[in-house]
Amino acid sequence: MRLFTIDENKCTRCNFCAIDCPTQVIQSAAKETVPVEIVGASESCIDCGHCVAICPTGAFSLESMIKSECSEIDKKNLPGDEHMAAFLKSRRSVRRFKDKKLSHGELSDLIEVARHAPTGSNKQKVEWTVFEESEKVNKFASLVVDWTKSLAGKIPDEKTAATMAKIGNSWDRGNDSILHGSPHLILVHAQENLPSAEADCVIAMTYLELYAASRGLGTCWAGFLNAAANSYGPLLNELNLPEGHKCFGAVMIGYPKYQYKLIPERKKANINWR
Numbered sequence: 172m173r174l175f176t177i178d179e180n181k182c183t184r185c186n187f188c189a190i191d192c193p194t195q196v197i198q199s200a201a202k203e204t205v206p207v208e209i210v211g212a213s214e215s216c217i218d219c220g221h222c223v224a225i226c227p228t229g230a231f232s233l234e235s236m237i238k239s240e241c242s243e244i245d246k247k248n249l250p251g252d253e254h255m256a257a258f259l260k261s262r263r264s265v266r267r268f269k270d271k272k273l274s275h276g277e278l279s280d281l282i283e284v285a286r287h288a289p290t291g292s293n294k295q296k297v298e299w300t301v302f303e304e305s306e307k308v309n310k311f312a313s314l315v316v317d318w319t320k321s322l323a324g325k326i327p328d329e330k331t332a333a334t335m336a337k338i339g340n341s342w343d344r345g346n347d348s349i350l351h352g353s354p355h356l357i358l359v360h361a362q363e364n365l366p367s368a369e370a371d372c373v374i375a376m377t378y379l380e381l382y383a384a385s386r387g388l389g390t391c392w393a394g395f396l397n398a399a400a401n402s403y404g405p406l407l408n409e410l411n412l413p414e415g416h417k418c419f420g421a422v423m424i425g426y427p428k429y430q431y432k433l434i435p436e437r438k439k440a441n442i443n444w445r
C-alpha cells in the first residue's frame with residue numbers, strides 16, 4: 172500500500188514535505204515529477220503528519236491521516252509571547268478545592284488537548300485513568316497514608332521519615348495532606364518498557380495541567396500517591412492499571428477555592444552558557 176499520495180495539479184514542487192520529513196522517507200520532486208516515497212518508507216514513517224501539515228496547497232495526503240480531519244491553524248487563536256509568559260508564570264499548584272465537580276465532558280476535554288503533547292518517535296502510547304468519584308479519591312489518599320505508616324522506622328533519611336510521620340498524624344487529625352480532598356484524580360501511565368514512557372507521560376500531564384489552568388481549573392501533582400502507586404500493593408490493586416504499565420504522573424483536579432494575586436519569586440535560572 173502506498174504511504175501517501177500527492178495531487179499533481181495542486182503540488183507546487185516546493186518540496187517542503189520532503190525537507191521537513193523527520194525520517195526522510197520522501198524524495199524531493201525531480202523536474203517534472205512530484206515528491207515520491209523512498210523504498211521502505213512505510214516501515215520508517217512515524218505518522219507525525221508533518222508532510223500533510225506543511226503542504227501549502229493541500230496537495231499531500233497521508234494514507235494514515237485524513238487531511239479533512241486535521242484542523243487548520245488559526246493564528247489569531249494563538250497567544251502572544253507576553254500572554255504566554257504571564258500565563259505560565261501565573262500557574263500555581265492548587266490544593267484547596269471548591270465543593271464542585273467537573274463534568275465528564277470537562278475532564279474529557281482536558282485529555283483531548285493533552286493527547287497533542289509530543290511523544291518519542293510519535294508513539295502516542297500514553298494512557299489515562301480518570302477517577303471521577305471523590306469517595307474513590309479519598310480511599311486512595313487513605314491507602315497512601317497506610318503506605319507512609321508502613322514505612323515507619325524503615326526510612327534512613329531523617330527529614331523524609333519526619334515528613335512521612337507528619338502525613339500520618341495529619342490524617343489522623345482529619346487532614347488529607349496527600350490528595351487535599353480533591354474531587355477527582357487523573358493518572359497518566361504507559362508500558363514501563365517503552366523507551367520514552369516517562370517523558371511522554373510527564374509532558375502529556377504537563378499539557379493537561381496547563382490547559383486546565385487556562386480553563387480556570389486547579390491542579391496539583393500528587394507525588395506521594397505516584398510513589399505509592401508504583402510500590403504499595405494495596406494501592407496497586409485498587410488502581411488496577413493495565414498489565415505492564417507504570418504510573419508516571421498523578422494530578423488532583425477541581426475548581427480552585429482561592430485565587431492568587433502575585434507570582435511568587437523563584438530561584439534564578441542556573442544556566443551554564445558554553
Ligand SMILES: Cc1cc2nc3c(=O)[nH]c(=O)nc-3n(C[C@H](O)[C@H](O)[C@H](O)COP(=O)(O)O)c2cc1C
Pocket residue numbers: 262263264265266349391392393394395396
Ligand atoms: C513531580 C511533582 C510532584 C509533586 N507532588 C506533590 C504532592 O505530593 N503534594 C503536594 O501538595 N504538592 C506536590 N507538588 C507540587 C509542588 O509542591 C509545587 O509544584 C511547588 O511547591 C511549586 O509551587 P507551584 O506549582 O505553585 O509553582 C508536586 C509537584 C511536582 C512537579
